[in-house]
Amino acid sequence: MKNILIAGAGTGGLAVGALLAKDGYNVTLYADCAPDTHGYNWEDSLNVRLIEEFTGVVLQEHEKGVLPNNRYFSPDEKTPIETDYGEKPPTKMERRLLSRLLIEYAASCGVQFVWHTKITGAVTENARVVGVTTDSAVLYADLVIDACGVDSAVRKSLPAECKIEQNYATGEVFYAYRGIYSKCQPTEADTNPYEIYLMHCGEPGISWLINEENSADILIGRFVPFDMQKVEQIVAQFKEKRPFVGTSLLRGGIFAKIPVRRPLVKMVCDGYAAIGDSAYMTYPMSGSGVDLNIRAAKLLHEAIRADEESVFTVQTLWPYQRNYILKHGASLTGVDILKNTLLNLKPAELDWLFANRIITEGDLGSAGSEVGSKEMLGKVMRGFPKLPTLLKVANAALGGDKVEKVYRSIPETYTDEAYDKWKAAVDKTIVPLKR
Numbered sequence: 041m042k043n044i045l046i047a048g049a050g051t052g053g054l055a056v057g058a059l060l061a062k063d064g065y066n067v068t069l070y071a072d073c074a075p076d077t078h079g080y081n082w083e084d085s086l087n088v089r090l091i092e093e094f095t096g097v098v099l100q101e102h103e104k105g106v107l108p109n110n111r112y113f114s115p116d117e118k119t120p121i122e123t124d125y126g127e128k129p130p131t132k133m134e135r136r137l138l139s140r141l142l143i144e145y146a147a148s149c150g151v152q153f154v155w156h157t158k159i160t161g162a163v164t165e166n167a168r169v170v171g172v173t174t175d176s177a178v179l180y181a182d183l184v185i186d187a188c189g190v191d192s193a194v195r196k197s198l199p200a201e202c203k204i205e206q207n208y209a210t211g212e213v214f215y216a217y218r219g220i221y222s223k224c225q226p227t228e229a230d231t232n233p234y235e236i237y238l239m240h241c242g243e244p245g246i247s248w249l250i251n252e253e254n255s256a257d258i259l260i261g262r263f264v265p266f267d268m269q270k271v272e273q274i275v276a277q278f279k280e281k282r283p284f285v286g287t288s289l290l291r292g293g294i295f296a297k298i299p300v301r302r303p304l305v306k307m308v309c310d311g312y313a314a315i316g317d318s319a320y321m322t323y324p325m326s327g328s329g330v331d332l333n334i335r336a337a338k339l340l341h342e343a344i345r346a347d348e349e350s351v352f353t354v355q356t357l358w359p360y361q362r363n364y365i366l367k368h369g370a371s372l373t374g375v376d377i378l379k380n381t382l383l384n385l386k387p388a389e390l391d392w393l394f395a396n397r398i399i400t401e402g403d404l405g406s407a408g409s410e411v412g413s414k415e416m417l418g419k420v421m422r423g424f425p426k427l428p429t430l431l432k433v434a435n436a437a438l439g440g441d442k443v444e445k446v447y448r449s450i451p452e453t454y455t456d457e458a459y460d461k462w463k464a465a466v467d468k469t470i471v472p473l474k475r
C-alpha cells in the first residue's frame with residue numbers, strides 16, 4: 041500500500057487520515073505539537089452530531105451544549121438587533137475533547153503519529169510534491185496531505201508551477217484574541233447573552249462578549265495584528281460597560297488566526313492536497329471550519345479511493361477540489377463578497393443599516409452561512425433605492441449570485457488550459473478589503 045503523509049494535525053488531516061488508514065494505506069501524521077495539549081482550551085460552536093457519527097462516540101449530556109441567542113451591535117451600539125435560534129440552536133463542545141476524540145479515532149484506524157516534529161517545507165521534483173522537510177530530515181511520501189493550518193509551511197513553499205496560491209491578502213484572515221475571564225458579580229438572566237459588536241470601536245472586525253453562567257468569554261478579531269495592550273484596553277472597556285466582567289483570566293488568553301475568505305482556488309497538485317485552514321475551508325462570515333473540514337475529509341477520501349492506481353496526480357485529486365467547491369465553497373463565495381462590502385462601509389453607514397433595520401435578525405441569524413442575498417437585495421431596492429450605502433450592499437448581493445455561478449463552472453476534469461480559464465474568471469470576482 042502507498043505511503044500517505046499528513047503534514048500537521050489539523051482537523052481535516054486527522055479525519056481523512058483515519059478514513060485512509062482504515063482502507064489500509066500507510067498513513068503517518070507529523071505535527072509540531074503534543075497530543076495532550078492539541079486543540080484550543082475553550083468551547084466552540086460545531087456540529088456535535090457530525091463528530092459523534094464520524095468517531096462513533098456518543099457524548100454525554102454534560103460534554104455538549106448549545107449556543108445562546110445573540111445580540112448584535114453596530115459601531116454606535118444604539119440600536120442592537122437580537123436574534124433567536126428557536127428550536128434548533130447550534131451545538132458546541134470543548135475543542136480539547138474534539139481533538140482527543142479525533143486523535144483516538146485516527147489511532148484506532150491505524151494512523152501512525154509522530155509528534156513534536158516541525159515541518160519546514162515541501163520537497164518537489166518536476167512540480168510534483170514528493171515529501172516534506174523537517175528541521176532534521178527529509179520525509180518522502182506518495183501523497184502529502186497538508187493540514188498545517190492557515191500559515192502552512194508546506195503550501196507556502198510550493199513552486200509556482202503547482203499553481204497554488206501561497207499567501208492571503210489583508211481582509212482574508214482574522215487576527216483573533218480569545219480569553220475566558222472570571223465574573224466578579226452575578227447577573228440577571230438574559231435571553232440574548234452572546235453579544236457581538238460589528239466594527240467594534242469603529243475598526244474593521246468584530247468583538248464578542250458572552251455572559252456565561254460562571255465566566256465572561258471575550259473575543260477580539262481584527263484584520264490587522266494587534267497586541268496585549270489593545271486587548272487590555274478592550275477588556276477594560278467591556279468591564280466598564282458590563283461590570284460583571286472580572287479581571288482573572290481563566291482559560292485561553294491566546295492569539296490565533298482564522299481564515300475568513302473563499303477557499304483556495306487550487307488546492308491540489310501532483311502528490312499534494314490541502315485541507316482545512318491550509319485551504320481556507322471556513323465560513324467566511326463566522327470563521328467556523330470544523331464541520332467543513334470533516335466534510336472535506338470525506339470528499340478527499342472518496343477521490344483517493346477512486347484513484348485505483350494510486351497515482352495521486354492533479355487529475356485524480358481534482359474531483360476532491362471540484363466536489364468541495366460544488367458542495368460547499370461556491371455557495372460561500374457570495375457571503376465572502378458581502379462580508380468585504382459590509383466591512384468596506386464606514387461605521388456610520390453600518391449604524392444606519394442597523395437603525396433602519398435594513399440588516400435584520402434574519403440576515404444576522406444565519407451567521408453568514410445562509411445570508412439571503414436576493415432577499416437583502418429586494419429589501420434594499422424596494423425601500424431605499426437612492427442611497428449610496430444601500431446600493432453598495434445591493435451590488436454585493438447581486439455580485440454574490442454571479443460569483444457563485446462562476447465558481448460552479450469549475451471544469452469537470454483538470455487540464456491546465458481549462459483551469460487557467462476558470463481561474464481568470466474567478467479572479468475577476470474578488471472584492472478586496474479597502475479599509
Ligand SMILES: Cc1cc2nc3c(=O)[nH]c(=O)nc-3n(C[C@H](O)[C@H](O)[C@H](O)COP(=O)(O)OP(=O)(O)OC[C@H]3O[C@@H](n4cnc5c(N)ncnc54)[C@H](O)[C@@H]3O)c2cc1C
Binds near residue numbers: 083
Ligand atoms: C479564536 C477562534 C475561534 C474559532 N471558533 C470556531 C468555532 O466556533 N467553530 C469552528 O468550527 N471553527 C472555529 N475556529 C476555526 C477552527 O479552529 C479551524 O477552522 C479548524 O480547526 C481547522 O483548522 P485546521 O485544523 O486545519 O488548522 P489548525 O487548527 O491551525 O491546525 C494545524 C495543525 O498543524 C500543526 N502544524 C502547523 N504548522 C506545522 C508545522 N510547520 N509542522 C508541523 N505541524 C504543524 C499545528 O500544531 C496543528 O496541530 C476558530 C478559530 C479560532 C482561532
